[in-house]
Amino acid sequence: MAQIELRDVGLSYFTTKQETEALRDIRATIEQGEFISVVGPSGCGKSTLLSLVSGMQKPTKGKVLIDGAEVRGTSPKVGYMLQHDHLFEWRDVLSNLLVGAEIRRMDMKQAKRTALDLLERYGLGGFASHNPTQLSGGMRQRVALIRTLVTEPDIMLLDEPFSALDYQTRLTLADEIHRIIKDQGKTAVLVTHDISEAISMADRVMVMTKRPSTILSVHDIRFDEGEGLSPWQKREAGRYHAYFNTIWKELGGHVAPVG
Template sequence: MGMIIELQQVALTYQSPDGEIEALKDVSFHMAEGEFVSIIGPSGCGKSTLLSLVAGLEKPSHGAIWVDGDIVTAPSPKIGLMPQRDQLFEWRTIWSNVTLGLEVRHENTPKRQAHVRELLERYGLSEFLSKKPSQLSGGMRQRCALIRTLATDPRILLLDEPFSALDYQTRLSVSDDIHSIIRQEKKTALLVTHDISEAISMSDRIVVLSHRPATVKAIHDLGELRLLSPMERRDAPNFRTYFNQIWKELEINV
């Protein structure tokens, strides 16, 4: 598999009322096409900022980011961003919510609509097209948010703590659903999370960042866990080994 995302010595310094703040320093890692990678680190270390840089919403102060062989200078249609909250509009039906990105891009064609209908059917949401978001469970809303992101057919998904607003039990179920959908759709995914268990249960590899200014402290390849579903991973004997190791790496920075 070829490299689809590559960061080389990425740094970001921004201005605040108190002066310059160094958010990221010398961050380097890569992702293969079809890989699921999580970024984890202390609160406020710049995890979401890193996603913004990959998405082309911000520009690094130093270093470079490549997506599919091109240096990132602006947002790309190859990338879909799924934010922390589902951001479904209550006054719109589920159908008009999941096709919103197509409307914005002026791509709401019959072919695209057929693709969205297929996704909704495949993932158990086709009977809720005329419903409003408040009529759906938290897990169903997250699936709708993901389908809205998938509707524009991006190759890469950037997930910014998409389960943080859900209760623990719902998070377990939804993370399993989302992981399954991403795998079935053969997408490359970069997830930001503060939850170590979530990162281990969903990822092929985990990038651990240090305290701000964030640098790459460690990269963990989860090896044989890659073959298991998120739920199955949580019962695997070496799950706790990975958890303890990453916890210690984060604890040093507290």
Template structure:
């Protein structure tokens, strides 16, 4: 169900304490995320985007407020949440299929069915010929695809993507963002994407949350509705939509970045 709430973020505040005093990183953020949505988060550097993802993932406890996933309060890391970081974090001494299975191993869920599901994902997304290869034998874009498949293999309810393409060169970044955006839509996954790239956020997201300078608050939520050429809703094709420039200029102005 598209209108089913999967994530509820209620009045989140995050304070950091240091020897120099207290820093407010996030101030009173509330937001609902619905099933099957891809929601992009953009904001100035250091505004707390990654901190917010870590709170949603249960890796950090907020100073105030609560996060619910499928109606249950998040108090610790959950198997229902998949997290993709900036680096792929593949184990160099394990081949690709063994890297993909690592999450299932941790959850003690490796069996014939889960292994077949993982191998089917590799096959569907063009990596079955490389399943016995090692990470060093793959390109950066292929490694990121493996990292996503490793995350999908445990069948999480929600995916958190923290600048997952930032380590790639520009051409590879465009290509792999297009691939991963298409995979997320095909698998009907709910995802939260943190990125500094406005164009990337627009091309991949159903909504974009614009955050303010620290302490982060929500400045605006921008629904994205692109008339992609020939109805082709891949991220790359969506960049050709006539509305794309309008959204880019609107979000750029909202960011209010002063050089």
């Protein structure tokens, strides 16, 4: 059974004068542990798709299911990582990591142990008492990811989490976040404007059309060099450019070629 399933999903926005159709007949299945990237023209509804999976929005047509149950609201099974880290500057790193656990009224002693373990495991063990202003942009995003992991979601939704970073930091952080998510065994859906980022991080790339948006194609990303490649290694792999050129042509130049 698929962990995430979208069955003929549609979404329209209504005003007193008109209906605007954003998404039309979206059909997709995502298996447990898969990493999916979503690309498409600006304004096509990529982030809206994440909102539907998270339960923050309801489709006007069709159904979204997680583990076979229809999504009817937000769920602790789903974690959301946004473009900006949204760390509270007046709280130290450890206190920031516990925000989600506080909101969900989790066992705070266990949440603190989990937070400290994750900090240590992913190279931030010495920064628990630091303030966010003392961290680099890449470190802040790693803290934001760990904050989401502390709440123990099964599914990670990533909405352009590298867009505010410089190019070199983006490349490094893509490798790190990909490794962390795979290490944790999470199912992940990444929205990005960057074709290179989409290909290098994903098991499959979903290409969306302009509005009213539907799924144009889905590409299985496989390399002759084998499984387990990092995003950086995938960019150097033999079939990378073929995937890139195919997706670029499908999108007609409406998204960023490199990130």
